[in-house]
Amino acid sequence: MNAALEIVGLSRRFGGLVATNDVSLRLERGARHALIGPNGAGKTTLINLLSGVLAPSAGRILLDGTDITALRPDARVHRGLVRTFQINQLFADLTPLTTVGLAVSRRLGLDRQFWRRLGSKGEIVDECVAILERFDLLGVMNERVGALPYGRQRLLEIALAIACGPRVLLLDEPAAGVPEGEREGILAGVAALPVEVSVLLIEHDMDLVFRFAQRISVLVNGSVLMQGSPAEVAADARVREVYLGEEVHG
Amino acid sequence: MSAAAPHAAARAALREVARWKPAEYAFWAATAASWFLLPGQHLLLNEIAIFALFALSLDLVLGFGGIVSLGHAAYFGFGGYAAGMLAQAGYTDPLLGLAAAALASAALGFVTSFLVLRGSDLTRIMVTLSVSLVLFELANRLTWLTGGADGLQGITIGPLLGRFDFDLAGHVAYAYSLVVLFVLFLAARRIVHSPFGWTVRAVRGNALRAAAIGLAVDLRLVGIYTMAALYAGIAGALLAQSTQFVSLDMLAFHRSADLLLMLVIGGVGYLYGGMIGALVFKAMQNWVADITPEYWQFWIGLLLVLLVVIGRERIFAGSLVLARRAFGRRG
Ligand SMILES: Nc1ncnc2c1ncn2[C@@H]1O[C@H](COP(=O)(O)OP(=O)(O)OP(=O)(O)O)[C@@H](O)[C@H]1O
Ligand SMILES: [Mg+2]
Numbered sequence: 266m267n268a269a270l271e272i273v274g275l276s277r278r279f280g281g282l283v284a285t286n287d288v289s290l291r292l293e294r295g296a297r298h299a300l301i302g303p304n305g306a307g308k309t310t311l312i313n314l315l316s317g318v319l320a321p322s323a324g325r326i327l328l329d330g331t332d333i334t335a336l337r338p339d340a341r342v343h344r345g346l347v348r349t350f351q352i353n354q355l356f357a358d359l360t361p362l363t364t365v366g367l368a369v370s371r372r373l374g375l376d377r378q379f380w381r382r383l384g385s386k387g388e389i390v391d392e393c394v395a396i397l398e399r400f401d402l403l404g405v406m407n408e409r410v411g412a413l414p415y416g417r418q419r420l421l422e423i424a425l426a427i428a429c430g431p432r433v434l435l436l437d438e439p440a441a442g443v444p445e446g447e448r449e450g451i452l453a454g455v456a457a458l459p460v461e462v463s464v465l466l467i468e469h470d471m472d473l474v475f476r477f478a479q480r481i482s483v484l485v486n487g488s489v490l491m492q493g494s495p496a497e498v499a500a501d502a503r504v505r506e507v508y509l510g511e512e513v514h515g
Numbered sequence: 516m517s518a519a520a521p522h523a524a525a526r527a528a529l530r531e532v533a534r535w536k537p538a539e540y541a542f543w544a545a546t547a548a549s550w551f552l553l554p555g556q557h558l559l560l561n562e563i564a565i566f567a568l569f570a571l572s573l574d575l576v577l578g579f580g581g582i583v584s585l586g587h588a589a590y591f592g593f594g595g596y597a598a599g600m601l602a603q604a605g606y607t608d609p610l611l612g613l614a615a616a617a618l619a620s621a622a623l624g625f626v627t628s629f630l631v632l633r634g635s636d637l638t639r640i641m642v643t644l645s646v647s648l649v650l651f652e653l654a655n656r657l658t659w660l661t662g663g664a665d666g667l668q669g670i671t672i673g674p675l676l677g678r679f680d681f682d683l684a685g686h687v688a689y690a691y692s693l694v695v696l697f698v699l700f701l702a703a704r705r706i707v708h709s710p711f712g713w714t715v716r717a718v719r720g721n722a723l724r725a726a727a728i729g730l731a732v733d734l735r736l737v738g739i740y741t742m743a744a745l746y747a748g749i750a751g752a753l754l755a756q757s758t759q760f761v762s763l764d765m766l767a768f769h770r771s772a773d774l775l776l777m778l779v780i781g782g783v784g785y786l787y788g789g790m791i792g793a794l795v796f797k798a799m800q801n802w803v804a805d806i807t808p809e810y811w812q813f814w815i816g817l818l819l820v821l822l823v824v825i826g827r828e829r830i831f832a833g834s835l836v837l838a839r840r841a842f843g844r845r846g
Contacts, residue, residue, distance in 0.1 A: 316727060342729030354727065356720035359713075362525055363532070367717055368728045370710040376730065379711035384529030394521045403521050407528050429728050 267330035269294045269463035270433045275324030277314055284310040286487035292433065296463045299474045302484035308467045309351055312437050316348045317341050328433065345432030351441055353418050357411030361402045361421050364410060365393045368428035400424040400454045416447045423454055433463045440470055452477060533708040542787065543697065550690055557685035563797045564692040565753045568699060570777045570789025572746035578783035579707060580739040581719030583636045585771050586647030587747055592766030593650065594620040594748025599667040599761035607673035609691065609756050616752030617745050624744020628737045651766040666762030670755070681757065688757035695753060699746055703786060715739045776819065
């Protein structure tokens, strides 16, 4: 069976810097896979390559067995590959409701309609409400996104990705900058995803990682240092040295 | 019940965003009333209505698409020439001329839109400016086609709907321009509240994220730019038809610059800004020119400096803030 997402020999150079170095990785259907690594390891660069924001210097990306390396970002989303951003990328002037409504309209293929009003279709509103509710955003659905507290924006960041109907979801540090107490809520919505959705989670919070992941890949200096079960990763001497060591000192 | 309540609230919120505000009714009622109440001013009012449409067009590009254009006169002039040439060729029906201008300018807008897809605001300013300069120079050189610096001569426009002849006092012309403005405004209003319209706002707000939710960013900009060019072309045709003359001046840089000023005066992104700006700009131009014609540039310059330094809101003593709220700027 094809992997939900398969990366083969992916590389990306920025001048002399090799930010992604011959990375290969398999994401099985329904995977709960974590990608960890110290700051500057190339995690976000990998997500940018997967989502089409950056073009790779070498390598291939297969989504469900189909080569998508040359596809535009929006075409990848249409095939079910959706990401979130480490630094919020939202529509500041919109409201959470219209933001999510937009994404849902897109997914249902109604985004080119120019004569009907947004939300005139009941099914879109139903979906919006369900998603906003799951991420506890109903109470602020008519506020300006740019004026929302950071934690709420972080929730919307994920809600917006979910509204795109992902089959493979790439989460780039969803809990980054969120206070300890609010982190649970951030991943609760992800945990509620259907089991067949495959998730790749980048995260520095080891508690979250070990609770969430069935499999972990460790990225160091652009290369995959090792992959394995959480227990294997936790026991690996190189990982402790390179990654966990750095976390203690840094 | 508990499940239905948020649904109803969300539906209502989305409906509310697109709902007609009382100030909008008032605006259009006053506009319609001006035809009956100010018959002596119809020539000036007609010009204002045409510039209002032209500014509405720029608002679509700038206020919704986020594309700063300093060459919007290209589409205005192109539409004017298209309508003028059609009339010159003997097809004098005004509505036919409008349709031809709309098609011609939309086609030009579609083709040139690919030039403004990439780059910063500054590149876009330069590209839009260049397009209009090229067009101006072409019109200047192709004398056999455009009449060059003399303009298109010998245009006669037939009666509107085959019944209403254009009169010297501009009664028919103003009614014609107003109806066209209103119809096109209604269409624009519908479109900006449609899913397509929201995707255009999303692209302006954050193109990176727009692509990451599956929107074809380029297509959105091509779409809104083409639509705006169509609007500008119709505005140009209205001016050509009501003055029965087309000159290089319609393509000139100062048209684009004045237009941007009008929009800046009225405020971008809520559809009424361009129309209000056109009114303020033209009324001021007219009024100042009566008192002291040489200093018109000075006064408009001063107004702009004040707008920037003190802020539009404070100058108009909050009235524009109120207007924007009343007209539903959040769209
Ligand atoms: N557009 C770019 N141009 C040049 N260098 C870049 C670019 N993007 C990333 N880099 C470099 O590539 C390396 C990897 O960066 P990346 O953002 O992928 O790291 P990361 O693992 O996501 O780090 P963090 O945990 O801090 O988010 C860094 O050295 C960074 O400076
Ligand atoms: Mg990162």
